[in-house]
Structure formats: C-alpha cells, structure tokens
Amino acid sequence: MAQSAAGVVPFLFFFYFSSVAIISSLLTVGLKNPVQSTVALLSTLLHVAGLFILMHAEFIAAIQIIIYAGAILVLYLFVLMLLDLKQTETIVTRQSQLALFFGAVLLCEILLALFQSPLGTQVAVQPAGEGLPLPYNNTESIGVALFTDYLLQFEIVGVLLLGGVVGALVLAKQTPTR
Amino acid sequence: MFVIGLVGVLMRRNFLIILYSIELMLNAANINLVAFSQRLQSHEGQILSLFVITIAAAEAAIGLAIIVVLFRRRATTNVDELNLLKW
Numbered sequence: 001m002a003q004s005a006a007g008v009v010p011f012l013f014f015f016y017f018s019s020v021a022i023i024s025s026l027l028t029v030g031l032k033n034p035v036q037s038t039v040a041l042l043s044t045l046l047h048v049a050g051l052f053i054l055m056h057a058e059f060i061a062a063i064q065i066i067i068y069a070g071a072i073l074v075l076y077l078f079v080l081m082l083l084d085l086k087q088t089e090t091i092v093t094r095q096s097q098l099a100l101f102f103g104a105v106l107l108c109e110i111l112l113a114l115f116q117s118p119l120g121t122q123v124a125v126q127p128a129g130e131g132l133p134l135p136y137n138n139t140e141s142i143g144v145a146l147f148t149d150y151l152l153q154f155e156i157v158g159v160l161l162l163g164g165v166v167g168a169l170v171l172a173k174q175t176p177t178r
Numbered sequence: 179m180f181v182i183g184l185v186g187v188l189m190r191r192n193f194l195i196i197l198y199s200i201e202l203m204l205n206a207a208n209i210n211l212v213a214f215s216q217r218l219q220s221h222e223g224q225i226l227s228l229f230v231i232t233i234a235a236a237e238a239a240i241g242l243a244i245i246v247v248l249f250r251r252r253a254t255t256n257v258d259e260l261n262l263l264k265w
Contacts, residue, residue, distance in 0.1 A: 025202050041198050048205050055216045060224050060231075064208075067231055072201070072238045079242045083249055150225055157232050164236030171243035 014054055021047035034080055038073065045069040197241045204234045 024047060027040035045068050052061035208227045215223025 028198050028202060037198060041201065044202065045205065048209060051209055052212055055212050057212045057216065057224050057227075060208075060212055060227055063228060063231060067235055068201075068205075072235050075238060075242060076197070079246060082246065153225075153229060157229055161232065161236050164239055168239045168243040171240070171247050 010054065014051070017047045017050040017054065021051065038076055038080060041076075042069055042073055045073065197238065197245075200241075201234060201238065204230060 021044050024040045024044035028037050028044060031037045031040060045064065049061040049064040049069070052058075052064060208230055211223040211227040211230070213223075215227070
C-alpha cells in the first residue's frame with residue numbers, strides 16, 4: 001500500500017512529526033508543573049529534529065539533538081533541580097486574554113502571508129534523490145562552507161559563546177561570606 | 179509553533195517557562211530556515227540555523243544564570259514578584 005504511492009510514506013512522517021511537535025509545544029507552555037513542561041520541551045525538540053531529517057538536513061538534526069536536547073535541556077533540568085519548584089502559578093491571568101488575542105492575530109497574519117506567497121503551500125518533503133546537486137553529503141558540505149565562506153561569522157559566534165560563558169560565571173558567582 | 183511560543187512568553191508567570199517559550203520560538207524559526215534552505219538548494223539557511231542554535235544555547239545559559247541569581251535573593255520564580263526595578 002505504501003509502495004505504490006511513493007509520496008505517501010514521507011508525508012505520513014511529516015504529518016506525525018509536525019503534529020506531535022505542535023502538540024508538544026502547546027503542552028510546554030500550558031502545563032503547570034515545570035518538570036512536565038521540560039519533558040514536553042524535550043519531545044518538541046526531538047520531533048523538530050525529525051522534521052530536519054525529513055528536509056534532508058541530517059547535520060542540523062544531529063546538532064539539534066546533541067546541543068539542544070542534549071546540553072541545553074540538561075542545563076534546564078539542572079537549574080530546575082536547583083530551584084526545586086513545587087507548584088507554579090495559575091495560568092489564566094488578566095494578561096492571558098490579551099496574549100491569546102495577539103497570538104491569534106499573529107497566527108492569522110502568518111497563515112495569510114504563507115498562502116499568498118508565490119511558493120505556495122508545499123509539503124516539506126521531497127522524494128529522495130530529486131534535485132540534490134550537492135556532490136557530497138550534508139555534513140561535509142556544511143563544514144566546507146562554514147570554514148571558507150562564513151569564517152568570520154564562525155569566529156564571531158565563538159567569541160559570543162566565550163562572552164556567554166564568562167557572563168554566566170560572573171552572574172552566578174557567590175560573594176564569599178566571612 | 180512560533181505563535182505558541184509567543185503566547186507562552188506573554189502568558190506564563192514562571193520565568194523558566196518563559197525561557198522555554200523563547201526556545202520554542204527559536205526552534206520555529208529554525209524549521210523555517212532549514213525548509214527554505216532545502217527549497218532553494220542552498221547552504222545558507224542551514225548554516226544560519228546552526229548559528230541560531232548556538233546563540234540559543236548561549237542565551238539559555240545566561241538566562242538560567244539570571245534566574246539562579248534572582249532566586250537566591252527573592253526565593254521565587256514568579257516574574258510578577260521580580261519587580262526590583264519598579265518605581
């Protein structure tokens with residue numbers, strides 16, 4: 001059944017990844033318990049990585065899993081353990097109606113811009129082997145481009161990371177009490 | 179996904195969840211970047227998305243450092259109560 005229509009199976013994958021990513025992101029912002037919210041964020045990140053794989057960006061998918069789901073999420077979990085939050089606040093505040101209204105307006109705008117663009121609404125899947133002019137695989141080609149065309153940006157991001165690390169250290173340093 | 183993150187940032191009072199929502203918005207932008215990179219058969223979107231992930235990592239670290247410091251002083255993560263700058 002799936003072999004006859006060559007485009008059905010990737011479409012099913014896309015549908016699964018995107019729908020679960022959206023549901024997980026809704027859970028991330030909607031759950032009361034921060035730990036449950038973190039697990040939902042993990043699920044979101046993993047399904048976004050799946051979407052990256054579908055779009056033939058294996059390197060970005062691997063980076064997403066390693067860095068985002070592996071390092072950043074673990075950092076969040078550490079801080080969560082440190083803070084030891086018992087219960088959070090109520091979700092529906094006087095600001096939530098305004099936030100939802102703005103969110104709905106923005107969503108309509110985005111969808112409008114999407115449907116009126118000349119690219120149309122294409123499923124983010126292309127059949128394998130079609131129109132991939134890159135002679136070598138994804139990681140290698142990204143690496144080559146990174147170190148030749150985008151060397152300046154690469155170095156700047158390195159400096160930025162250094163600044164981030166130093167800043168985090170300075171912020172979290174406890175003044176010695178005598 | 180971007181709108182969900184945006185609503186999350188505006189609605190939630192817990193600082194940690196606000197950070198999560200920012201990550202959601204960044205992820206949505208990343209999806210967009212990679213999709214266009216595949217559509218236009220170019221590397222640029224993926225390289226930019228790589229930088230976005232890196233910058234998100236740095237921002238998450240700084241944000242967590244901030245919340246740790248704030249928590250030490252006020253013992254709360256509710257942004258409504260973190261109003262030291264209020265006049």
